[in-house]
Amino acid sequence: MNRFLWPLIGFVVLVVLLAIGLRLDPHDVPSPLVGKQAPMFSLEKVGAPAQNFSPQEMRGKVWLLNVWSTWCVSCRQEHPVLVEMAKNKALTLVGLNYKEVRGDGAFDMDKIAPDAERELALKRAQAWLKTHGDPYTLSALDLDGRVGIDYGVYGVPETYVIDKAGLIRFKQTGPITPDVFSGKILPLVAELSK
């Protein structure tokens, strides 16, 4: 055995690891919430203000919670996929509109009164759903992002699959691509709905 081959062998091993590493996403952190109860909340509905929504109402159903907002660029990219998904009647898609106003860098929050923030958020969210299509059964308004914190949201969009018992079974960080939808979400929902 030629001992001068060792550097080359070491390099080949390194390349194999790098090639595998290239297919992984270091930002894709598994959510510690997977397998746990979906946190409870009660929030106003975007489509029907003054009415509240709580995950309690979804008991016995498999449903998806999608975190979105109008200022989020990736949400715009994801939206057509969601609209397509919504055509499948077997899926229940609930939206969580996240920090609609204060998440948008364009506003100076010191100059916006709490009531005005709510009004503005509702107006912006409703207008957006009207222009781009509304894939959601309903959307809840998480104005200050507290529910988002409970769910461990650290980037928008994110999507949670929640089973009949109210357990989070899967979390997608970043936009849902057609591949993720047909490869992961759809089979999982079918399995859980059995």
Place this chain on the structure above:
Amino acid sequence: MIPELGHFALIVALCVALVQGVLSLAGAHLRRPSWIAVARPAAKAQAVLIVTAFVCLSTAFVQNDFSVLYVTQHSNSLLPLQYRLAAVWGGHEGSLLLWVLMLALWTLAVAVFSKQLPEAMVARVLGVLGLVAAGFLLFILLTSNPFERLLPGAEDGSDLNPLLQDPGLIIHPPMLYMGYVGFSVAYAFAVSALLSGQLDAAWARWSRPWTTAAWCFLTLGIALGSGWAYYTLGWGGWWFWDPVENASFMPWLVGTALLHSLAVTEKRGSFKNWTVLLAIAAFSLSLLGTFLVRSGVLTSVHAFATDPKRGIFILLFLVVVIGTSLALFAWRAPKVGLGGRFGLLSRESLLLTNNVLLVVACASVLLGTLYPMVIDALGAGKLSVGPPYFNSVFAPLMIPALFLMGVAPFARWKQASVAELARTLRWAFLAAATVGVIAPFFFGTWKPLVALSLLLVAWIVLATLLNFVGRVQATRAGGSFVGAAIKQPRSFFAMHVAHLGIAVFVVGVTMVNGYQAEKDVKMEVGDSVTVGGYTLRFNGVHTQQGPNYMAVVGDLDLLKDDRLLRAMNPEKRNYVSSGSPMTEASIDTGLFRDVYVSLGEPIDKARPEDAWAVRVYYKPFVDWIWGGCVLMAFGGLLAITDRRYRRHAAPVEVAALAQKA
């Protein structure tokens, strides 16, 4: 029109690079003088073309041409001119163009300053450099074209990342890239030597000044990056063991080993295979660094947009460049002779030990950097490796290395004697030990790690002085001491200056780690905070309008013993076009300490004129860290201007040219 001209120049440059690579190498192999003769003109044409492309891109930035996508993404009409120019390398595409520009300039330097080298050798070196350039040009043209149009053009650009709007960014990347890319010359020399089978002292002698020049740039580049992080990130830290920092540090460690190994190969003809391997490794690590930074396989604070296509391309490129050179090494190395023999204790063996320590240090940095990815690749979970790992692995490796640094200059080539070394150095060691034990008392508490580090510093300084005086005494032959001292060759000064640079650097690191103090406080108008004997008084904030940002400026007074030293004005900036905030620390720099203030957030956002969170640091000797780096680089500069190179007038001009670039 201008962007298209730049794009076209890059395409032609690729063709020229291919011709330069293939014809020169084939010509050298088949001994065809007419093909060999292509190498130099091709290298010059290549440089002209790439400079043209670079100027075209710069022009697009200067003219605010927002119909070029890259300009739109990284500039803005409000951006001051110097930052518009620096923005040329503020993103991925432009960074690569800068990489290629540096490579073209190094290649040009080799083509111009290699008259005394055999023609076939020059052709091989330029051929290898041409192929490397071809790979990078292909990468730019296929995946990262900076000249891509945005039609219709944008109204205005989305601005340069505010973190990068800093004088440090104007010079940090070019310096760092000069270093990274400079190792390509040492690499090309090594591969040519393997191809021709002539691994001899002459090869080592030619490689040395080029390697030293690249090493100087890399040293300065890393120091600038560290200094930049210190004053712009607002945490007062100077090194974070971030993957991108590690990517630049690994070639430095191996490059340092290579410098010493080349010295042995030149003087004694030993370690030839080891030296070749180090030359290949130094450049491979530069390429690996590029891969890690550009492919997004690692999480880092240096967030670059990532694209899987780019990652795959660089990985393939790595396979071709590093794979073929290591295969060539495995094929040729067994036939290379061992060179001069040496004893178990000799200057050779001491240098080899230091070499191994440096390489092991580099390997441990590589391991720590890649470990999260490896664990993820093996499906064993997610984790991150932080400073505790690096510090606990790195320090034990550097302690013996620092100790040997004092000994090696005294050891004879071939065979040294323990008794003789001990006799020469015993008093120096005793004195150093005394300094190490006593010095920490002057700075407050006695800490074992501080004592050990200061002992090693004193050891290096005393050994250096002893070696210098001994050498001068031995050569003065009755003449005056000063007269004999200034007649010493520059390479002798070079070694000692660089080693003293290390000592100065270690003082900085030790004192900052041992005795820095920080306070994170809430301050209202009139409040004071005391840290390290200095008092800061908060007089409130005012707002200020910058060219492309709004700033809240803190008004603080720095006092010592109730005497006002100066006003300090840390800023909190908000950049208009991107809406991103930026912290601008205010630092009172001194030879023996820095006082560092940065503004946090207002306690109550609705009333920013009231109380603020303020971070205050007292950092003893922190500037010695960068001062040490400058000394090291200056040592390198002395080495390349040594008389034996000046006779051929080559590397001096190279250094001058490189500085201009």
